[in-house]
Amino acid sequence: MEIKLEEISVVYARGEAPLKALNKVSLTIRAGEAVALFGPVGSGKSTLLQVMAGLLKPTAGRLSVCGQDGPVVLAIQEPQRGFFAATVREEVAFGPENLDLDPAEIEARGTGALTAVGLAREKWEAPPQRLSGGEQRRVALAAALAMKPRFLLLDEPTTGLDGPGEEALRQTLQRIKTEWALGLLVASHDPDFLYMLTDRVLVLVGGELRADTTWGAWAQEAAAVAPDLQIPFLLGLLRRLAEAGAPVQAAPATPAAAWEELFRLRREREKGGAG
Amino acid sequence: MARFFVLEEVSYCYPGSAKTGVCQVNLELEPGTFLAVLGANGSGKSTLARLCCGLLKPTAGRVLVEGYSTANDEELRYIYQRVGIVFQHPEDQFVASTVEREVAFGVENQNLSSRAIRQVVDAELARFGLTALKTAHPHSLSGGEKRFLSLADVWALQPKLILVDEPLAMLDPGARERIARLLKELKTNGQSMIWFTHNLAEVMAADQVLVIAAGRVVWRGQPAALLAMAGQVRAWGISLPPATQVASALGIDRSPVVNVDELVAALWK
Amino acid sequence: MESVAYYPAASYWHRRDPRLKLLVVLAGATLVFTERSLGGQLLLFLLHILLFYTGRLPLGRVWWIVKAFRWLFLITFLLNLGAGNLGGTARNLLRLLNFLLLSSWLLGVTENLTLIEGLDLSLKPLRRWLPAGEIAVGFGLTLSFFPLFLAEAREIILAQRARGVNFKTSWIKKLRGLLAMVIPLFMSTFRRALAIAQAMEARGYVPGAPRGSLYELVWDKQDTVAAGLVLGFVLFWWGAKLFW
Known part of the structure; x- marks a missing residue:
């Protein structure tokens, strides 16, 4: 299954000066991929996600979803804003109910999704409003997963989370990514969160797709394409080390390889220092 | 002369809720101090911020600003004149439908002449780079501009103590730098500030740090001292600067590492 | 808006x-x-x-x-x-x-x-x-609230549509879908109203007290x-x- 965008443009009529939110964006993502949608605040990321989820009709261009074997589900920024049910369980069941499934299936999906996001069982009957910010984020994720999406689109999922909350979310997403075999598209302005989670990066600046590449390659070309954008801290560090003459590879393919480079450098230095 | 700003055994319990409040906090602030209150989400930071400016009244203990107590309704207006608060979400404080009227709102409450109000408003608009936007609708601004406007609202009142709650959330690096510069300026004017955040990197310039966990003060000291105790800081739910995190993961523990330069130097001279 | x-x-x-x-x-x-x-x-x-x-x-x-x-x-x-x-x-x-x-x-x-x-x-x-002053401010705030309310409504409708709400099904489901939009909107409006009231208070607003104005009315x-x-x-x- 894949989602294909061809020359998608979105223009918001706003008073006398219409706002071009997206300008001729073309791309394809496939189920099983983990993709980052990276760009500054207000660069059109939310609009692009809404178009992909079929919630917003583009002004121009074509959206095609081939091989429909599951829904495309979007979790908006701060998804707890949509909570309305009396218990967490009912909140999570809302999506599957809208898909007209039978009660046993709805129940099973709710259990599966809540287990997958690792929310403690004693919280399942609690009102979602009473949970902490981190727990609410898990409930929202479970509500999306219960719809068995083929593509899961997340809009700025770290907004309002603190360090531990962000780390827990990253681990949960990492697990879901491998176990649920879905396509994951995460929009964020934070390159470090995205880097640890995704392999491919789409860079959106001012409604235009500036790059569609790997993180390693993006770190190399970022300065030329969008100098105002940060690159992941680890890649920036390796770059700086390489410039200082250290024997490291400046653009490793994965975060694991990046860490390996750093540990290797450290081991060699220690050895050199001792000898 | 009454002490500038004091919290005496301040506690706050949310009525009929299991939500953590604040428990027996003691604090004294000298004029011109930059204090950072660090804590995870739900640690009681925002509750403490509202207690400090009188929007919440302590269920036990006292908050005193130059001798005025927040518990006393008649004294509250003196406290509002001295303490200003910038909320976490800028939209939560906008009342006007143009940027200039928004900045003017607090000054108008002081019942000044329109010429005096105009002077203050124009100065603040210029300081925060909002002059060109003065007739725009506050809700039509970008995230960074909204944040600047929410700061200008409070700066216009020239409070002796400014409280800011997570002011850098959802901002781009450029806007973050500008805010950091503005805050330095504040210090040279002799004003005091309390900055509430979960991110240590934002407040490395603070004179003093107070760490709060589950509503209680668990640590006090200099920000740099926290760098050397990475494990404990993480357990409190506080984010370390990325360079410090990487250094700690690589086992570099000789000297505290705050920025990339220091990390590069530690790895490769 | x-x-x-x-x-x-x-x-x-x-x-x-x-x-x-x-x-x-x-x-x-x-x-x-x-x-x-x-x-x-x-x-x-x-x-x-x-x-x-x-x-x-x-x-x-x-x-x-x-x-x-x-x-x-x-x-x-x-x-x-x-x-x-x-x-x-x-x-x-x-x-x-x-x-x-x-x-x-x-x-x-x-x-x-x-x-x-x-x-x-x-x-x-x-x-x-x-209470003329209070009526005026209450009225004015309701107005300044309106754009925010509409923007929030748009977001919440988006959130629930993303969760599969549609109004082509049975009456029961329609009602539930409607509740799913009205309840969160009500809660957020209530929260915002409280926050704005606090912000005004903290900036020294006293209902009915004399105020200056950037543009004095002439x-x-x-x-x-x-x-x-x-x-x-x-x-x-x-x-x-x-x-x-």
Whole structure:
């Protein structure tokens, strides 16, 4: 299954000066991929996600979803804003109910999704409003997963989370990514969160797709394409080390390889220092 | 002369809720101090911020600003004149439908002449780079501009103590730098500030740090001292600067590492 | 949101005193309310367009109003259709549109805080019986809330549509879908109202206390002339009705 965008443009009529939110964006993502949608605040990321989820009709261009074997589900920024049910369980069941499934299936999906996001069982009957910010984020994720999406689109999922909350979310997403075999598209302005989670990066600046590449390659070309954008801290560090003459590879393919480079450098230095 | 700003055994319990409040906090602030209150989400930071400016009244203990107590309704207006608060979400404080009227709102409450109000408003608009936007609708601004406007609202009142709650959330690096510069300026004017955040990197310039966990003060000291105790800081739910995190993961523990330069130097001279 | 927001411009109406503009709206609303013929309503509609034009408001705003309040129009249409009179239905739809145009015009050419001040001053004579200051601020805040409320509504509707809400299913599901939108919206509005009240308090606002103003209201000669013209026009309209 894949989602294909061809020359998608979105223009918001706003008073006398219409706002071009997206300008001729073309791309394809496939189920099983983990993709980052990276760009500054207000660069059109939310609009692009809404178009992909079929919630917003583009002004121009074509959206095609081939091989429909599951829904495309979007979790908006701060998804707890949509909570309305009396218990967490009912909140999570809302999506599957809208898909007209039978009660046993709805129940099973709710259990599966809540287990997958690792929310403690004693919280399942609690009102979602009473949970902490981190727990609410898990409930929202479970509500999306219960719809068995083929593509899961997340809009700025770290907004309002603190360090531990962000780390827990990253681990949960990492697990879901491998176990649920879905396509994951995460929009964020934070390159470090995205880097640890995704392999491919789409860079959106001012409604235009500036790059569609790997993180390693993006770190190399970022300065030329969008100098105002940060690159992941680890890649920036390796770059700086390489410039200082250290024997490291400046653009490793994965975060694991990046860490390996750093540990290797450290081991060699220690050895050199001792000898 | 009454002490500038004091919290005496301040506690706050949310009525009929299991939500953590604040428990027996003691604090004294000298004029011109930059204090950072660090804590995870739900640690009681925002509750403490509202207690400090009188929007919440302590269920036990006292908050005193130059001798005025927040518990006393008649004294509250003196406290509002001295303490200003910038909320976490800028939209939560906008009342006007143009940027200039928004900045003017607090000054108008002081019942000044329109010429005096105009002077203050124009100065603040210029300081925060909002002059060109003065007739725009506050809700039509970008995230960074909204944040600047929410700061200008409070700066216009020239409070002796400014409280800011997570002011850098959802901002781009450029806007973050500008805010950091503005805050330095504040210090040279002799004003005091309390900055509430979960991110240590934002407040490395603070004179003093107070760490709060589950509503209680668990640590006090200099920000740099926290760098050397990475494990404990993480357990409190506080984010370390990325360079410090990487250094700690690589086992570099000789000297505290705050920025990339220091990390590069530690790895490769 | 665009249909009711303040629209900064330098028009004749933007410069007028808010009390005069309140008078225009009061006069306009009275005429719209009392006018019983379709032709009369049509004439008033043209006058409102003239108000928009002289206030330098984009005429697209008229269309946004129709779009934003389409449900209200639909309900009015259905209710009137029951009564079975096509001319009357058209008149009532136009009457509704005329009311909306007047409010949109007032909000478009008057900044919020100015409007609050104007309202406060206009209600001053009634201060013995009414908490005028509080009414003015409450009214003004409701207005400044409106764009925010609409934006929030849009987001929540988006969130629930993403969770599969659609209104093509059974009545029970429709009702549930509606609840899923109304409850979160109610909660967020409540939270926001509380936050704004706190923010105003912290910035030294005391209900009813004397306040300064960035733009002190000055009722000038032009305002008096305009007020005379407005009142004269109302009398002329009624007089014309009597004699025709």
